[in-house]
Amino acid sequence: MEVMNETVKMSTKDTFLSNFNLLDFSFDEDFSKDIRSAAKNTIEGLEFPTSKVEYWKYTRINKIIKRDYSISAPENKVEIDLSVPSKNCIVLINGFYSEELSFFESEVGVTFSSLSEAKKNSSVLKEKFNSLVKKDEIFAQINSAYHQDGAFMHVEKNVQAEEPYYILNFVDDSNILSNPRNFVFLEQGANVKVVLKTINTANAGSFTNMVSELFIEKNAHFEINKIQNEADDSFQIATEQVVQADDSTFKINTFTLNGAIVRNNLNIDSLGKNTMTYLNGLYPLKGKQHVDNHTYLLHREPNGESHELYKGILGDSSTGVFNGKVFVHREAQKTNAFQSNANIVMTDSATINSKPELEIYADDVKCSHGSTTGQLDEEALFYLRARGLSKDSARAVLVNAFASDVIEQIGVESVKEEIEQYIDDNYQGIK
Amino acid sequence: MQNEDQLLEEVTNSEYKYGFYTEMDSDQAPKGLNEDIIRFISAKKKEPEWLLEYRLNALRIWQTMEEPNWAHLGYPKPDFQDLHYYSAPKPKKQLDSLDEVDPELLETFKKLGISIEEQERLTGVAVDVVVDSVSVATSFKKKLGELGIIFCSFSEAVQEHPELVRKYLGTVVPTTDNFYATLNSAVFTDGSFCYIPKGTKCPMELSTYFRINEANTGQFERTLVVADEGSYVSYLEGCTAPMRDENQLHAAVVELVALDNAEIKYSTIQNWYPGSKEGKGGIYNFVTKRGLCMENSKISWTQVETGSAVTWKYPGCILKGNNSIGEFYSVAVTSNHQQADTGSKMIHLGKNTKSTIISKGISAGQAQNSYRGLVKINKGATNARNFTQCDSLLMGNNCGAHTFPYIEVGNQSSKVEHEATTSKIGEDQIFYCKQRGMDETTAINLIVNGYCKEVLNQLPMEFAVEAQKLLEISLEGSVG
Numbered sequence: 001m002e003v004m005n006e007t008v009k010m011s012t013k014d015t016f017l018s019n020f021n022l023l024d025f026s027f028d029e030d031f032s033k034d035i036r037s038a039a040k041n042t043i044e045g046l047e048f049p050t051s052k053v054e055y056w057k058y059t060r061i062n063k064i065i066k067r068d069y070s071i072s073a074p075e076n077k078v079e080i081d082l083s084v085p086s087k088n089c090i091v092l093i094n095g096f097y098s099e100e101l102s103f104f105e106s107e108v109g110v111t112f113s114s115l116s117e118a119k120k121n122s123s124v125l126k127e128k129f130n131s132l133v134k135k136d137e138i139f140a141q142i143n144s145a146y147h148q149d150g151a152f153m154h155v156e157k158n159v160q161a162e163e164p165y166y167i168l169n170f171v172d173d174s175n176i177l178s179n180p181r182n183f184v185f186l187e188q189g190a191n192v193k194v195v196l197k198t199i200n201t202a203n204a205g206s207f208t209n210m211v212s213e214l215f216i217e218k219n220a221h222f223e224i225n226k227i228q229n230e231a232d233d234s235f236q237i238a239t240e241q242v243v244q245a246d247d248s249t250f251k252i253n254t255f256t257l258n259g260a261i262v263r264n265n266l267n268i269d270s271l272g273k274n275t276m277t278y279l280n281g282l283y284p285l286k287g288k289q290h291v292d293n294h295t296y297l298l299h300r301e302p303n304g305e306s307h308e309l310y311k312g313i314l315g316d317s318s319t320g321v322f323n324g325k326v327f328v329h330r331e332a333q334k335t336n337a338f339q340s341n342a343n344i345v346m347t348d349s350a351t352i353n354s355k356p357e358l359e360i361y362a363d364d365v366k367c368s369h370g371s372t373t374g375q376l377d378e379e380a381l382f383y384l385r386a387r388g389l390s391k392d393s394a395r396a397v398l399v400n401a402f403a404s405d406v407i408e409q410i411g412v413e414s415v416k417e418e419i420e421q422y423i424d425d426n427y428q429g430i431k
Numbered sequence: 432m433q434n435e436d437q438l439l440e441e442v443t444n445s446e447y448k449y450g451f452y453t454e455m456d457s458d459q460a461p462k463g464l465n466e467d468i469i470r471f472i473s474a475k476k477k478e479p480e481w482l483l484e485y486r487l488n489a490l491r492i493w494q495t496m497e498e499p500n501w502a503h504l505g506y507p508k509p510d511f512q513d514l515h516y517y518s519a520p521k522p523k524k525q526l527d528s529l530d531e532v533d534p535e536l537l538e539t540f541k542k543l544g545i546s547i548e549e550q551e552r553l554t555g556v557a558v559d560v561v562v563d564s565v566s567v568a569t570s571f572k573k574k575l576g577e578l579g580i581i582f583c584s585f586s587e588a589v590q591e592h593p594e595l596v597r598k599y600l601g602t603v604v605p606t607t608d609n610f611y612a613t614l615n616s617a618v619f620t621d622g623s624f625c626y627i628p629k630g631t632k633c634p635m636e637l638s639t640y641f642r643i644n645e646a647n648t649g650q651f652e653r654t655l656v657v658a659d660e661g662s663y664v665s666y667l668e669g670c671t672a673p674m675r676d677e678n679q680l681h682a683a684v685v686e687l688v689a690l691d692n693a694e695i696k697y698s699t700i701q702n703w704y705p706g707s708k709e710g711k712g713g714i715y716n717f718v719t720k721r722g723l724c725m726e727n728s729k730i731s732w733t734q735v736e737t738g739s740a741v742t743w744k745y746p747g748c749i750l751k752g753n754n755s756i757g758e759f760y761s762v763a764v765t766s767n768h769q770q771a772d773t774g775s776k777m778i779h780l781g782k783n784t785k786s787t788i789i790s791k792g793i794s795a796g797q798a799q800n801s802y803r804g805l806v807k808i809n810k811g812a813t814n815a816r817n818f819t820q821c822d823s824l825l826m827g828n829n830c831g832a833h834t835f836p837y838i839e840v841g842n843q844s845s846k847v848e849h850e851a852t853t854s855k856i857g858e859d860q861i862f863y864c865k866q867r868g869m870d871e872t873t874a875i876n877l878i879v880n881g882y883c884k885e886v887l888n889q890l891p892m893e894f895a896v897e898a899q900k901l902l903e904i905s906l907e908g909s910v911g
Contacts, residue, residue: 345845348844353837365825366853370848
């Protein structure tokens with residue numbers, strides 16, 4: 001054994017990144033190139049988190065990072081049925097912009113385009129791009145360094161968009177790392193709704209690492225409906241960085257329908273006075289799915305109000321994680337913050353880890369949180385069965401009722417129907 | 432506003448009432464921590480070989496550990512080599528009556544308002560007095576002895592009941608548990624030991640008073656309470672400490688064992704020196720308290736925490752036996768620069784196990800008060816039930832109240848509820864009281880008492896009165 005292999009064993013991080021360093025980003029604008037190289041430098045000083053890191057305590061990411069991914073556009077022409085009830089839709093496949101599938105009907109005062117196009121024209125993007133991304137989050141930094149494209153939206157002052165705007169991320173090959181990158185800027189008084197969907201059609205181990213930066217100026221209203229429909233053995237880490245100015249309203253509804261490991265990092269910096277924030281989530285899980293919702297809401301100025309409602313239905317041997325943190329700054333008097341996490345555990349092999357946190361430094365506040373874990377009410381089941389419903393139907397009725405207060409929050413009718421349909425389809429036959 | 436400010440001032444200015452220092456000769460180990468010190472302590476206490484080995488093993492483990500820093504606390508880390516790990520009042524011959532107790536010590540207790548004679552005569556409470564790690568006086572021993580109840584200092588138990596100590600020591604809090612518990616396992620000097628035999632109901636409340644006395648002395652108490660099958664005991668622990676400027680370290684370990692059908696009720700009032708109003712000095716209180724519940728047994732923790740500069744404490748229950756019950760009731764008051772990171776851990780292993788956590792935090796001045804708790808339902812703990820409520824009350828705009836609950840549920844038949852609120856005393860509530868002729872101080876006392884009532888109700892009579900007094904002293908008039 002004298003002659004040892006001279007090559008030094010590469011770290012997981014280096015192996016993970018090795019495929020990407022040869023990628024050609026020469027098409028990119030200069031400011032964006034600078035951001036990429038800065039991100040690469042930052043990544044050098046970071047490591048992938050282990051479960052010993054509090055922030056990742058309940059989610060092990062070995063399965064995600066110990067795979068060989070490539071960043072590449074789809075090989076074949078993609079046949080996708082786009083029945084989107086909107087006139088504006090951006091389609092990304094494997095993180096690459098698909099010009100032929102995207103369609104627009106421009107509305108006055110709304111710029112909706114691919115990120116790469118916006119990089120050429122938008123001064124707002126140039127000024128603010130990447131400014132919210134955290135330096136210590138390796139996945140967000142990987143996105144900054146290696147993203148291909150994404151969606152860009154800029155809504156001008158007082159523009160009230162009529163229809164929802166769609167952003168669809170398809171993953172159509174196996175072993176793909178896609179890094180969709182979204183940027184939304186709402187000027188004062190603007191009002192718009194967005195539907196952001198990830199759909200994995202390849203059904204084979206891919207990893208979607210999405211980052212969205214959302215800027216909501218004074219008195220603007222923004223609603224985003226995020227639907228995550230990964231494949232059984234694909235992964236997603238989605239990071240949203242949000243800043244809210246005075247009197248603005250922000251609402252996000254997160255629906256995690258499938259994926260082997262899905263992690264959401266939702267960070268909201270409520271910088272203004274009188275802000276309203278709604279964070280809603282629903283995770284009906286099956287199989288071996290693992291879904292981890294992390295939310296961080298910072299109230300920095302007075303009179304803010306926030307409502308957080310996350311609900312989980314845990315079947316088979318799925319695992320749900322909820323970690324919601326509300327931070328009330330000393331200046332943020334008269335803050336009302338309410339946080340609630342409710343879970344139904346369907347089987348003995350399912351697990352839920354819930355950690356609702358409050359960190360409060362102002363005294364004149366009303367803050368509360370609650371977390372419950374239980375089962376479908378036996379008496380309610382009996383009541384329904386006594387009225388002639390089968391066991392499955394009775395359960396489906398109760399699951400529907402449980403999920404309904406999250407679904408009610410959806411402001412886009414077609415999304416509401418889609419989620420209701422999903423619940424109906426999936427909770428008829430449960431044991 | 433004028434009035435409020437004045438009241439706030441009053442409270443923050445009130446000096447610690449129990450700050451005095453008793454002059455007594457003591458017998459100290461040199462500063463520092465190494466094997467020699469452990470051997471010194473062990474030899475001093477004439478301990479058997481196995482206990483010395485236990486300590487040395489703990490020391491070796493401790494030397495590889497790092498001081499935890501995950502708690503929501505900020506304080507200068509103690510220098511563990513700059514402490515005396517053994518300090519005992521000069522050994523005295525076994526006492527037959529209180530007349531033989533050091534008169535200065537009796538004086539100390541009088542100042543605290545705890546007169547042993549009075550307690551003996553009037554309340555029927557047996558008091559095992561601990562001053563600086565060594566028990567000095569024990570009362571009611573005979574009466575308890577008739578029932579087969581063992582209630583004595585830890586060192587005495589090591590000498591007289593080594594088989595019991597050896598059987599249960601470290602079974603609930605293993606040597607490797609955490610930094611401070613491991614340190615305690617290496618250097619603990621004394622504490623209390625209690626054994627209730629099968630089917631016995633202890634006829635009186637057992638209580639111990641702890642005092643940290645010698646300057647620069649870490650206090651490492653070890654308490655072990657074993658309730659054999661079908662027995663019942665209520666144990667009280669109360670603490671006050673003299674005023675000192677340097678931070679003093681206290682790292683106690685309390686282990687409770689409730690065998691089948693047994694019940695242990697463990698109540699604590701902690702009123703150690705919280706430091707001056709500028710945040711100077713005060714006790715560091717890093718305590719590991721845990722109970723083990725076997726079938727159908729019950730352990731109930733009640734605590735009123737008003738003292739210490741830094742508190743780090745999570746009394747918990749391991750609900751191992753089926754149908755066992757764990758309870759935790761806590762009031763934690765922090766004012767001035769006090770910091771508390773406290774809560775409870777309930778580990779459900781057995782079927783049909785139940786736990787309740789009621790935690791009330793009150794934060795005033797520049798204090799930081801955190802609730803940190805864990806409720807873990809294992810897969811096999813079917814039909815487990817937990818209810819957790821943790822409320823925080825904020826007084827003034829420079830303090831903080833935080834909640835960090837961990838909830839882990841691993842089966843479908845369990846129900847877990849957690850709720851927490853944070854608020855201040857409503858102006859409308861105060862207005863209502865004032866309208867009915869109360870002054871602001873009385874109104875606040877009334878509201879705070881009502882807020883804490885659920886917990887105070889759990890305390891034995893003698894303690895409930897003392898606890899109420901403490902709350903009043905700590906919070907008189909402080910409204911934000």
